Amino acid sequence: MNIWEILGIPPTEDIGKIKSAYAGQAKLYHPEEHPEEFKTLQSAYKIAVKLAKSKREGVPLTYLPSGQPTETNGQPVETSGQPMHGQSMETPGDMPESEKDSALAEMEADISQREPESRKETEESVFDFSGVDAYGDREHFLRQFSLLAKNPYLRNRVEVWDYFLHQNAFAYLFSNDGFRQELVRTICSLSGWRRKTVLYLERFLSAFHTQENRPKDGQWETDCRAFRLKKLPKLWLPAFCTDRFIRKDGRNFHRHLRRRVCQMAGREIDLDVQLDLVRYIKLYLPYAEANEAYIDQLYRGWRFEQSMVFAGIVAVCFFAVVAEISFLQSGREAEVQMDYLMRLYGPEAESLSGEEKKTLRRDYNDYWRYAEEAIDDVLERYENWEEK
Amino acid sequence: MAVIGIDLGTTNSLAGVWRNGRIELIPNTFGEYLTPSVVSFGEDGEILVGKVAKERLITAPAVSFAEFKRNMGTSYQYFGNGKYYTAEDLSSFVLRRLREDAEAYLGEPVTEAVISVPAYFNDDKRCATKNAGKLAGLTVERLINEPSAVALKHHMGVEDAETFIIFDFGGGTLDVSLVDAFDNMVEIQAVSGDNNLGGKDFNELIAEDFYRENHLDKAMVTGEEQGIILKEAEALKWELSRQDEAERTVYIRNQEYRMRMTNQHLIHIGKELFKRMSMPIRRVINDSGMSMEEIDKLILVGGSSKMPVVSQYLKTLLDIPVVLDGSPDESIAAGVGIAAAIKERAGDVKDMILADICPFSLGTEIYDGSFSPIIERNDTLPCSRTREYVTVEDYQSEMTFPIYQGDNMVARENLLLGTMSVTELPLEPKGKVSARVTFMYDINGILDIRIVSGEQALHRVIMNKKMGLSEAELEARLEELRKMTLSSVEDENVRYLLERANRLYQECTPSVREYLAAQISRFRQILSCEVNARARREACVQLAVYLEAVERNKFDFDGFDESFFRDDREDEDEDV
Numbered sequence: 014m015n016i017w018e019i020l021g022i023p024p025t026e027d028i029g030k031i032k033s034a035y036a037g038q039a040k041l042y043h044p045e046e047h048p049e050e051f052k053t054l055q056s057a058y059k060i061a062v063k064l065a066k067s068k069r070e071g072v073p074l075t076y077l078p079s080g081q082p083t084e085t086n087g088q089p090v091e092t093s094g095q096p097m098h099g100q101s102m103e104t105p106g107d108m109p110e111s112e113k114d115s116a117l118a119e120m121e122a123d124i125s126q127r128e129p130e131s132r133k134e135t136e137e138s139v140f141d142f143s144g145v146d147a148y149g150d151r152e153h154f155l156r157q158f159s160l161l162a163k164n165p166y167l168r169n170r171v172e173v174w175d176y177f178l179h180q181n182a183f184a185y186l187f188s189n190d191g192f193r194q195e196l197v198r199t200i201c202s203l204s205g206w207r208r209k210t211v212l213y214l215e216r217f218l219s220a221f222h223t224q225e226n227r228p229k230d231g232q233w234e235t236d237c238r239a240f241r242l243k244k245l246p247k248l249w250l251p252a253f254c255t256d257r258f259i260r261k262d263g264r265n266f267h268r269h270l271r272r273r274v275c276q277m278a279g280r281e282i283d284l285d286v287q288l289d290l291v292r293y294i295k296l297y298l299p300y301a302e303a304n305e306a307y308i309d310q311l312y313r314g315w316r317f318e319q320s321m322v323f324a325g326i327v328a329v330c331f332f333a334v335v336a337e338i339s340f341l342q343s344g345r346e347a348e349v350q351m352d353y354l355m356r357l358y359g360p361e362a363e364s365l366s367g368e369e370k371k372t373l374r375r376d377y378n379d380y381w382r383y384a385e386e387a388i389d390d391v392l393e394r395y396e397n398w399e400e401k
Numbered sequence: 402m403a404v405i406g407i408d409l410g411t412t413n414s415l416a417g418v419w420r421n422g423r424i425e426l427i428p429n430t431f432g433e434y435l436t437p438s439v440v441s442f443g444e445d446g447e448i449l450v451g452k453v454a455k456e457r458l459i460t461a462p463a464v465s466f467a468e469f470k471r472n473m474g475t476s477y478q479y480f481g482n483g484k485y486y487t488a489e490d491l492s493s494f495v496l497r498r499l500r501e502d503a504e505a506y507l508g509e510p511v512t513e514a515v516i517s518v519p520a521y522f523n524d525d526k527r528c529a530t531k532n533a534g535k536l537a538g539l540t541v542e543r544l545i546n547e548p549s550a551v552a553l554k555h556h557m558g559v560e561d562a563e564t565f566i567i568f569d570f571g572g573g574t575l576d577v578s579l580v581d582a583f584d585n586m587v588e589i590q591a592v593s594g595d596n597n598l599g600g601k602d603f604n605e606l607i608a609e610d611f612y613r614e615n616h617l618d619k620a621m622v623t624g625e626e627q628g629i630i631l632k633e634a635e636a637l638k639w640e641l642s643r644q645d646e647a648e649r650t651v652y653i654r655n656q657e658y659r660m661r662m663t664n665q666h667l668i669h670i671g672k673e674l675f676k677r678m679s680m681p682i683r684r685v686i687n688d689s690g691m692s693m694e695e696i697d698k699l700i701l702v703g704g705s706s707k708m709p710v711v712s713q714y715l716k717t718l719l720d721i722p723v724v725l726d727g728s729p730d731e732s733i734a735a736g737v738g739i740a741a742a743i744k745e746r747a748g749d750v751k752d753m754i755l756a757d758i759c760p761f762s763l764g765t766e767i768y769d770g771s772f773s774p775i776i777e778r779n780d781t782l783p784c785s786r787t788r789e790y791v792t793v794e795d796y797q798s799e800m801t802f803p804i805y806q807g808d809n810m811v812a813r814e815n816l817l818l819g820t821m822s823v824t825e826l827p828l829e830p831k832g833k834v835s836a837r838v839t840f841m842y843d844i845n846g847i848l849d850i851r852i853v854s855g856e857q858a859l860h861r862v863i864m865n866k867k868m869g870l871s872e873a874e875l876e877a878r879l880e881e882l883r884k885m886t887l888s889s890v891e892d893e894n895v896r897y898l899l900e901r902a903n904r905l906y907q908e909c910t911p912s913v914r915e916y917l918a919a920q921i922s923r924f925r926q927i928l929s930c931e932v933n934a935r936a937r938r939e940a941c942v943q944l945a946v947y948l949e950a951v952e953r954n955k956f957d958f959d960g961f962d963e964s965f966f967r968d969d970r971e972d973e974d975e976d977v
Contacts, residue, residue: 032562036584040752044844045744048783055756055781140668140713145675147718148683 016057026065031058143189151192154183155199160301161294162203163312165256166267169207172290178217187221190234197234204316205256211240259318263311270297353385356392404513404745405503406737408550409492409530411470411599412572412704413730414438416499416514417738418507422749424554424738426731429502430893435730436499440491441465442482448885450498453893456900459628460907466491468601471573473533474525489533493882496537514539515741517733519574520546520592520760523816524806527846535875536882543744543845548578549589549757550736551702551726556582557739557753563697564590566685566721569733570678570711571703573599577681579689579696588756591688591779593681598674600638600705606671607634611651611660626653629908630660637662642707652910664710675714682719688779698722702732757782763840763848765802766812768793775840778808783843791835796828800836802852804863818863823854895928895937898944905951913951920947 017024020034035058042050146152158177167173186192200206200214215235222233258264274292275282282289301308354370405418405427413435416427426434431452441454442464449457457465464481472488479486496514503511518530527544534541548567555565562583569576576594580587608630612619622630633651640647641664648661668675686693698721701712706729716723726732742750758781764774767790775788792800801822807815826834836854843849852859902921906914927940 029562032583032586036586039586039754043746043751044754044756044783045746048843052783052785059781140665140710140717142668142675142714142717144669145672145679145714147676147679149676149680 016060019054019057020061026068028062028065031061031065143191150183151186151195154186155195156302156305157298158196159199159203160298160305160308162200162205163308164297164301165205165258165315166284167294167297168205169210169256170284170290171210171213172287173294174210174213174217176287176291176294187218193218193221194234197237197240201237201240215240257315258311259315260311263314266307266311270300353388402509402513403507403511404515404741405500405511406545406550406734406739406741407496407499407514407516408547408734408737409470409495409516409518409533410438410571410733411468411574412438414495414499415731415734416503417734417741418503419738419742419745419747419750420507424557424735424742426734426738427499427503427506429498431897434734436495436502437467438470438492438495439465439467440469440494446482446885448494449896450494453897453900456897456904459625459632459904460900462625462628468573471596474523474527474529487529489529490536490878490882492530492533493536496534496539500537500539512538512540514541515543515545515737515744516541517547517550517737518544519594519596520548520576520578521574521594521596523761524818524846525816532875536879538883543740545737545740545755546576546578546589546592546757546760547733548576548580548592548702549587549755550733550740551700552578552580552582552587552589552736553739553743553753553755554732554736555700555726556580556587564691564695565697566682566699567702568682568699568706568715569594569702570706571599572705573597573601575599575678575681577685579685579691585752586754586756588781589758590691591685592758592760593684593688595677595681598677600635600708602674603638603667603671603705603708604631604634606667606674607637607660607662610662610666610670611658614661615658617653617658622653625907629653633660638708641667642709652908655911657910668710668714671710678711678714679718693720696721698724700724700726702726702729704730757844759784759842761806762808763804763806763818763842764812765790765804765838770812772805772807772810772812772815774808775838776842783841785839785841787837787839789835789837792826792829792831792833795830797831797834798826798828799824800826800854802836802838804848804850818848819861821850821852821859821861823852823857823859825857827855894941898924898941898948901948902944905948909951917951920944 019038020031021038022030022034025031035054038054039051042054044051161173161177162168197218200211218235219233258267270293271282271284274289274296277296278289278292282292284290284293351370403418403420405416407416408414415434415436417424418427419425428434429436429451433452436451437455439451439454439458441449441457441461443449454465455467458467466479466481466486469479469488469491473492475488477488479488479491496516500511500514514534516530516534518527522530522544530544531541548569551567551569552565555567556563559582564579564581567576567578567580569578574594574596575598576592578592579590581590582588608627611617611630611634619627630651630653633649637647637649637660640649641662645665646661646663648659651658651660686696699715699719701715701723706712706725712723712725739750739753740755743753743755758779759776760778762772762774762778763776764772767773773788773790776784776786780786790800790802799822801820803812803820804818805812805815806818809815823836834854836852839851839853841849841851848863850859850861850863899921902917902924906917906921909917921944924940924944928937932940
C-alpha cells in the first residue's frame with residue numbers, strides 16, 4: 014500500500030490536509046488498540062509531510078532570531094530577527110578588493126536596516142539582557158575564532174576572516190559593545206598577526222560604530238595597544254619563523270586536512286581559491302573543536318619556536334657586539350700596555366720578542382689595572398730619581 | 402476503578418482524576434491540591450508527609466528529607482530513624498499519602514496510576530519511579546513525560562492546529578519540548594532539557610550574593626543556618642515576582658543581616674543560568690527541523706516560570722508570544738490525569754492520541770568503543786528500527802551487543818541496560834558474517850530486542866532493568882514499608898501548626914520569641930482542656946494568623962498586649 018492509500022486521500026502538497034487525514038485515520042486505528050496499524054499510519058504521515066515540505070520553494074532554515082538587545086546608552090533596543098535565506102558562501106574565485114568593500118557596505122546596510130524594527134511589546138521588556146550569552150553563541154564564536162587564528166595557514170588570509178565574520182548565525186553578536194571588546198581582547202592575546210589582517214579586522218569592527226555609540230573618552234576599542242603596534246606603517250621585520258606549524262606532526266596534520274579536502278573535492282586544491290578555502294575551514298573547525306588541546310599545543314609550539322629563534326638571534330647579536338667590544342678593548346689595551354712597557358723598559362721594549370711581550374702581557378694582564386697606579390707611582394719616582 | 406494521574410514533582414506533588422467529563426484535582430487533608438514532596442520521621446517513628454514535614458526541615462533537619470526526586474534511580478541512601486532509605490522509598494511514602502487522599506476523595510479504592518517523569522529521566526530513574534509506585538500499592542504501567550502532559554492539557558478543548566514550545570521550569574529541572582497539536586493528535590516533535598537547572602539555582606544565587614554582600618564566610622555558617630538562608634532567599638525570590646526590588650532580614654546567631662536583590666541585579670549575577678536556559682530551546686528547534694515561523698507560541702509551565710526575569714528573557718530571546726500557563730503548578734497533574742483517562746479509554750477522551758517520542762538514543766557499542774545508535778533520539782514512539790552489524794576480525798566467533806541508552810559518543814559513558822551475545826558464529830573472514838539487530842521501543846518504556854544472525858535468533862525484553870532487585874526482594878521491602886504507618890490525618894492541622902510555630906521560634910529574633918512561646922503554650926493549654934470542636938478551630942485560626950504575621954516579618958511589637966488575645970466571650974460573660 015502506498016502512503017496515500019494509507020492516509021486515504023489523493024496525493025497532495027497541502028500539509029493541513031495531510032494532518033487532518035492522519036488525525037481522522039488515527040481515530041479508527043488508536044495506538045492503544047491497533048499498535049501495528051498505527052505505526053504504519055504514522056510512518057506514512059511522516060513521509061507525506063517530508064515530501065510536501067521538500068517541494069516548498071526555498072530552503073527553510075532553522076534560523077533563530079537573536080532578539081538580543083543592543084546596548085545603546087543603557088536603553089535596550091531589540092533587533093528583531095528576520096529569517097534570511099542563507100547566502101551561498103561558496104563564491105567561486107577570489108573577491109577583488111572593491112567587491113569586498115561593497116560586501117562590507119551591504120552588511121552595514123543590512124544591520125542598520127534591522128535595528129529600528131522593534132516589536133510591538135517593547136514597553137514590556139524592562140530588563141537588560143545584553144550581558145547574557147544566549148545559546149552560548151558568544152563563547153562558541155570566540156572559540157572558533159581563536160581556533161582559526163591559531164592555524165598559521167589560515168590566520169593571515171583575509172578571505173578566511175571575510176567568510177567567517179560574515180556568517181549569518183553570528184551577525185547579531187557584533188552590535189553588542191561588550192562582545193566587540195571581548196573580541197578585541199582575544200585578538201590582542203593571540204600572536205602572529207600580519208599588518209594587513211589587523212587592518213582588515215579593525216575596519217570590520219569600526220563598521221559597527223554608530224552615531225549613538227560614542228566611544229568612551231574618545232577611544233574606540235580598536236585603539237588597543239596591539240592594534241596600534243601592528244598598524245605602524247613600514248615597520249618591516251624579517252620573518253624569523255615561517256608562518257606554519259613548525260613541528261612535524263603539525264605539518265602532517267595540515268597535510269592530512271588538505272588531503273581530505275582534496276578527496277572531497279575530487280581534485281587538487283589550492284588554498285588561494287575561495288571555494289577550496291571554505292571547504293578547508295569547514296573541515297578544520299569541527300576537528301579543531303574536538304581537539305582543542307592539540308591545536309593549542311601546536312600553536313604554543315610555534316610561539317615557542319619563534320621566540321626561541323628570536324632569542325637566538327638576539328643572543329647572537331649580543332655576543333657579536335660583546336665580542337666586538339672586547340676585541341676593541343683588547344686592542345686598545347694592547348696599545349696602552351705597549352706604552353707602559355716602553356716606559357718601563359725604554360726603547361728595548363720594542364725589541365722584545367712577540368713571545369716575551371705576550372708573556373709579559375699575560376702576566377700583567379690580571380693586575381694591569383690595579384698595577385697602573387702603582388706603576389705610575391714607580392715611574393714618577395723613577396723619573397724624579399732620574400732627574401735628580 | 403479509576404486510574405489516577407500523579408505529578409510527582411521535586412518540590413510538590415499532586416494527583417488528578419478524570420471525572421464527570423473533566424479533570425479534577427484531588428485535594429489533600431488541608432484542602433489544598435499541592436502536597437510538598439517532603440518526608441520526615443516523627444519522634445515515635447511515624448512518617449510525616451507534606452506540609453507538616455516541610456516545617457520539620459528546619460526544626461529537625463536530620464530526619465527530614467526533601468528534593469529526593471533527583472536521587473531516584475541512584476544508590477544514594479538517606480539515613481533516618483535508625484535505618485537507610487533510598488529515594489524510591491521516600492517517594493513511595495509520598496505516593497502512599499496521595500493514594501490515601503485519592504481514596505478519601507473518590508470513595509473507592511485506587512490501585513492504578515499513571516505517574517509523570519521528566520522527559521530526560523533515563524531508564525534507571527523511570528524504573529525507580531515505577532517501583533516507588535509499586536511500594537505504595539499502585540500499579541504503574543505507564544509513565545508519561547511531564548512536557549507531554551502539559552501539551553495534553555493545553556490542547557484539551559482547543560480546536561485549532563498549533564505548534565508550540567513548552568518550557569517547563571521547575572524547582573530542580575528544566576524540560577523543553579516542541580509540540581505539534583492538531584485535531585485530536587498531540588505529537589511531540591523534539592525534547593531536550595537540563596537535569597540540573599531549576600528554581601533552586603536562583604535560590605543558591607541569591608544566597609551566594611548574600612554571603613558576598615555581608616562578607617560572610619560560608620564555611621563559618623552551620624548547616625541549619627545555611628538552610629535558613631536558603632529559605633529566606635527563596636522567599637526573596639518570590640517577592641521579586643511581585644515587585645522589582647525586595648529586601649529581607651535574616652537573623653544569624655542573634656545578629657541581623659540584610660538580604661537585598663533587584664531583578665536586574667539577579668540577571669547580572671545569573672548570566673550563566675540564562676545561557677543554560679537558552680541551550681535546550683535551540684537544541685529542540687534544531688532537532689525538530691522546524692523554523693521559527695512555524696512555531697506559534699511558547700508556554701511557560703512550572704513553579705519557577707512565574708519569575709518575571711524568566712518570562713522576559715524568553716520574550717527577548719524568541720520572537721514569539723510567551724504565554725504563562727494559567728496554573729503553572731497544576732498543569733502537569735491535569736495533563737497526567739488526561740493521560741490516565743486516555744489509557745483507560747474513558748469516554749470523552751478516547752479519541753485523543755498522544756504521540757510521544759523517545760528522549761534518548763538506544764544502541765550498542767562497536768569495536769572502537771563508540772556508540773552506534775539504533776533508535777535515534779526524538780524518534781516517535783512506538784518505533785522499531787533495524788541495523789546490521791558485521792564482524793571485524795577474521796574467524797570471529799562471537800559478537801557481543803551491550804545495550805546502551807544515551808547520547809554520548811563514547812558508548813561506555815551511556816547507561817547500560819543489558820548485554821546480549823551471539824556466539825558460535827561460522828568462522829569466516831571478517832565482514833562476511835553479519836547480525837541484524839532490531840530494537841522496538843514502546844510508549845510503556847518496554848524495549849524489545851531481537852537479534853538474527855544466520856540460523857540463530859535471540860529475543861529479549863527489557864522492561865525493568867532493576868529486575869536485579871528480584872521480585873522476592875521487592876515483596877519483602879513492600880511488607881516492611883507497609884508496616885510503617887503514615888501519620889493519621891485527624892490531627893494533621895494541629896500538628897502542622899505546632900511544627901510551624903516550632904520552626905518560626907527557631908528563626909525569629911529573641912524579642913519575638915517570648916511572645917511566640919507564650920502563644921504556643923496558650924494554644925497547647927487550650928487543646929489539652931476538654932474544649933469543643935469550635936473552640937479548637939478558633940484556637941487554630943488564631944495561632945495560624947499569628948504565625949502568618951510573624952512569618953512575613955510584619956509583626957511590630959510594642960509590648961506584650963494581653964488584651965489583644967483576650968477571649969471575647971469572657972467580656973460577654975462579664976457584661977451579663
